[in-house]
Amino acid sequence: MDPNEGTDDPDRLARILLATALAVVAAVWLRSGKRVRGALAGVGALAVGYGLATESGDLMETIDIEGSEERAGLSEEDGGLRCAACGEPIVPGQRRGPNENHEIVHEDCE
Known part of the structure; x- marks a missing residue:
């Protein structure tokens, strides 16, 4: 899969930004000692990223x-x-x- 594939889709772009923001927030919270918040944000970033990597074309067909x-x-x-x-x-x-x-x-x- 090409990394630049589908970046014209505004929904996909929003999910990419959300995954990135969650990863940054997770790193900041983990460094500041807020382990539970950091872990939850990290899991959220992983979930959104996994959904982006494995998404298929049409949900109705899936x-x-x-x-x-x-x-x-x-x-x-x-x-x-x-x-x-x-x-x-x-x-x-x-x-x-x-x-x-x-x-x-x-x-x-x-």
Whole structure:
């Protein structure tokens, strides 16, 4: 990864500045004897830096939002749940639960 890659992104630049500031504050607090504050600031700097180094392009692709909705039985056209066994909509108040494949089904369809 090129060190200058993505510095045009204002969000990324702000996180770089935050990680740098936390590292400086951690060093100052550790030198002045405030160990707990310095350690916490150092951990924060490491966390922000690690997040910068390992970030992927798109968060939505990383956590797979569309795929998780399909696995949960959510249907976009009616905005509700559908039974994985029979395909009928599950209305509010109707008993439901996961089957052996961890899909949402009617209690009667189990």
